[in-house]
Structure formats: C-alpha cells, structure tokens
Amino acid sequence: MQYNSTIKSIQIANPAVKADNLQAGAEIIVPFSYDVVDTNINYTYKILQTDVSGLTARYPFLEVFTSGASVLGRDLIGLRLGIGETKVFYAASHHSLEWITSVVMMKFVEDYCDAYANGTTLSGFDIRKLFTQVSIYIVPMVNPDGIELVLNGLSPSNPNYDNLIKYNNGSTDFSKNWEANNNGVDLNHNYNASWEEAKAASAELGITSPGPTRWGGDYPFSEPETKGVSSYVDTSNFALVLAYHSQGEVIFYNYLNIDVANAVTIGNKLSEVSGYALERIDNIGQFAGFKDWFIKEFTRPGYTVEVGKGTNPLPISQFDKIYKDNLPLLLTAADEAINL
Numbered sequence: 089m090q091y092n093s094t095i096k097s098i099q100i101a102n103p104a105v106k107a108d109n110l111q112a113g114a115e116i117i118v119p120f121s122y123d124v125v126d127t128n129i130n131y132t133y134k135i136l137q138t139d140v141s142g143l144t145a146r147y148p149f150l151e152v153f154t155s156g157a158s159v160l161g162r163d164l165i166g167l168r169l170g171i172g173e174t175k176v177f178y179a180a181s182h183h184s185l186e187w188i189t190s191v192v193m194m195k196f197v198e199d200y201c202d203a204y205a206n207g208t209t210l211s212g213f214d215i216r217k218l219f220t221q222v223s224i225y226i227v228p229m230v231n232p233d234g235i236e237l238v239l240n241g242l243s244p245s246n247p248n249y250d251n252l253i254k255y256n257n258g259s260t261d262f263s264k265n266w267e268a269n270n271n272g273v274d275l276n277h278n279y280n281a282s283w284e285e286a287k288a289a290s291a292e293l294g295i296t297s298p299g300p301t302r303w304g305g306d307y308p309f310s311e312p313e314t315k316g317v318s319s320y321v322d323t324s325n326f327a328l329v330l331a332y333h334s335q336g337e338v339i340f341y342n343y344l345n346i347d348v349a350n351a352v353t354i355g356n357k358l359s360e361v362s363g364y365a366l367e368r369i370d371n372i373g374q375f376a377g378f379k380d381w382f383i384k385e386f387t388r389p390g391y392t393v394e395v396g397k398g399t400n401p402l403p404i405s406q407f408d409k410i411y412k413d414n415l416p417l418l419l420t421a422a423d424e425a426i427n428l
Contacts, residue, residue: 125194127407130239131187133162133232139194140165147201155227156316159270160246162232164316169200172221176425177321178418179227179378180332182276183267183301184234185400189332192395192411193228196418200224211416213423222422225324230313233270237262238401246270255298264401265300269313272298273305276333279318280308281343281380282372289373304376318381327425328354329390330418331378334402336394337413342368343375343383343390351389354424358391361416388428393417 124142129135144150151168158164180189202208203215229235236243242252242260248270253260255272268274277286283304290302297303309315321329339362341355342348352366359366369375379390395410396402402410 123198125191125198127191127195127411128404130404131191131194131235132239133229133236136165136190136194136229136232139198140167143167143194143198143201147205149204150197150201153225154316155320156312158231158233158313159248159311160233160236164227164230164232164313166225166227166320167197169197169204169224169226170219170222170422172219172223172426174221174422174426174428175223175225175324175326176328176330176422177225177227177324177326178330178332178421179230179317181229181231181235182331182378183274183333183400184231184238184262184269185265185267186332186334186402187229187235187238188334188402188404188407188410189395190228190235191404191407192332192414193226195411196415197226197228199415211419213419218419218422221426224422225326227317230317231269231275234266234268234275237266237270239263251298256300262300267301267400268299268303269311271305271311272300272303273311274302275311275313276331276377277302277304278308278311278314279376279378279381281377281384282375283308285372286374286376289371292373308376314378317378321382322385326382326386327388327428328421329379329382329388330421331390331392333392333394334400335396335398337364337397338394339364339366340369340379340392340394341366341389343380344372346383346387348383348387348389350424350428351383354389354421355391357420357424358393358417361420362393362413364393364413364417389425391421 153166155164180193203210295302355366382390
C-alpha cells in the first residue's frame with residue numbers, strides 16, 4: 089500500500105468505519121507500519137506529546153487523562169489501559185535524570201495496545217483478558233520541567249532562570265546532576281510521609297535550600313507536580329502503585345514498619361519475574377517519596393522500582409535490557425492486583 093500500512097491496522101484505528109460502508113472522499117486514519125515510540129533517543133516532553141498523539145490515533149481505545157500540571161504549566165499526561173474495576177497506578181520520572189523510565193512506560197503502553205488490538209499475548213499474559221479485569225493508569229513523566237533542563241538545557245525565557253543557576257551552584261549545565269523540578273525541589277522528597285525526618289537527614293548533608301537533589305521543599309506537597317499526582321491518586325481507589333526510578337535493579341516495598349497485606353508476597357513475584365532484588369528501606373532519610381505516601385495513606389502495596397545499573401542519567405543503550413526485565417514486572421503487578 090502507498091502508506092505501508094495494513095487493512096488490520098486501518099480497521100483498528102477506525103473502529104466506526106466498515107469496509108462495506110466506506111464512502112469515496114471519507115477521511116480515515118492510516119497508520120504507518122513502524123512503531124510510534126522510538127526507544128533510541130533522548131526522551132523529551134515534546135516527544136512524549138507526539139507519541140501520545142500517535143498512539144491515540146492508532147489505538148482509539150487508549151484513554152488520556154491529566155494528573156495536574158508542572159511548575160511551568162506542562163500537563164502531567166496520563167494514559168489509561170483497560171476497563172477493569174481493579175485499578176493500578178504507575179508513575180515514572182519523578183527525578184529528571186531518570187528520564188529513561190518514561191521511555192519504559194511509553195513502550196509498555198504501545199506494546200500493550202498492540203497486543204490488545206491484535207489479540208496476542210504479551211510476556212505470556214492474555215492482554216484482552218487483562219484489559220477487561222484491570223485498568224492501568226500511567227503517568228510516564230511526573231517531572232517534565234526537570235527533564236527539559238537535563239536534555240535541552242536552561243532556556244533564557246525560563247521565568248526562574250537566575251534562581252536555577254544559583255540553585256545549580258552557578259552552572260548552566262543541568263545534564264549530569266539535576267534531579268529536581270523547576271523550583272529546585274526534589275519531587276520524591278516532597279510527599280507527606282516522614283517529610284520532616286527526611287528534611288532533617290538532608291540538612292545533615294548540608295542540603296537546606298533548593299538545589300539539584302534531596303531538597304524536599306518548604307512543606308509537603310509544596311509543588312504542583314506532587315500535589316497533582318497525590319490528589320489524583322487520593323480520589324481514584326488504586327489497589328497498587330509502582331514508582332519507577334533508576335538505578336540499582338532493586339525493588340523497595342516498605343514504608344517504616346507498616347504491615348501491608350500481600351506486599352511481600354507480590355514483591356517476591358515482581359522480583360522473580362524481573363530478576364531485581366526485593367529490599368527494605370530502613371534509612372528514614374530516604375522516605376517522603378510517592379510510594380511511601382501511598383503506603384501510609386492507604387495501607388496497600390506500593391513499590392519503588394529502580395531500573396538499570398550505573399550512573400544517572402543511564403544511557404539509552406541500556407533500554408533493551410531494562411525493558412526486557414520490566415515488561416513482565418509491569419504485567420505481573422497488574423495481574424496480582426486483581427485479587428487484592
């Protein structure tokens with residue numbers, strides 16, 4: 089065909105159009121044959137937006153939502169897979185150096201949609217069955233402003249230009265050390281779960297003001313990103329959450345000593361399918377993160393998944409291994425949530 093497409097993909101993209109009633113001059117979506125999500129590039133917010141547009145055109149059953157906005161007004165784009173009553177929530181890139189986790193989420197969305205549309209399995213799972221049982225809500229880029237600083241640099245038009253250079257110790261290079269948002273707040277230290285204790289631990293390291301990492305803000309949920317994500321989760325009755333970070337190939341499952349039913353059992357299954365170690369965190373200075381807040385508020389399973397190994401930002405060349413390890417983890421988490 090002229091556009092290197094197939095009849096099947098055209099039918100999937102145009103569910104209301106039937107071959108026997110297609111009229112001359114009618115406008116239809118003709119998907120190209122290649123994948124939408126490129127897993128070999130620096131993954132910026134603009135690319136995320138483009139990919140979301142491409143995926144929703146190709147797969148009309150893919151739903152888009154927003155869970156708030158960033159400091160600079162970028163929507164925290166979310167994608168929903170499935171129609172099931174059981175609901176899970178996956179979030180990536182709280183830390184801007186860890187943008188490779190956004191690519192993992194978006195490739196997962198694409199592969200899941202493709203398997204559902206074509207009635208195929210994915211990592212051994214019957215996706216059409218899982219689609220009807222579980223709704224997977226994904227926010228692939230919680231910190232778009234920070235990722236902009238890391239990948240595209242500081243723009244002179246940034247309203248926080250002078251302060252950001254100050255926060256970054258006088259440097260305009262944010263590419264190797266910047267984990268925070270556009271206010272110099274580490275979003276994964278800004279949740280209301282041992283926030284005071286985490287702040288004190290950071291102060292012992294000399295971190296007492298905005299900067300590249302570990303500054304938890306002036307108070308919990310001071311940032312629009314954490315406020316938006318927590319408000320969305322607070323009203324959505326999620327059975328389980330995953331927070332994606334890098335690096336270490338480890339899964340953290342606890343917050344303090346709160347006893348969450350099935351957390352270790354499910355965590356062991358996630359560990360088994362991914363090859364990642366399941367571990368506790370007992371250093372209170374590492375709390376005040378998303379999964380900590382979720383466990384504290386809902387006493388339900390929450391996990392921080394640290395992908396890959398090395399120094400952040402991990403090179404995109406690690407993507408294939410990271411994705412191979414985490415595809416069964418993402419699916420197993422959704423499947424296990426059914427029985428919670």
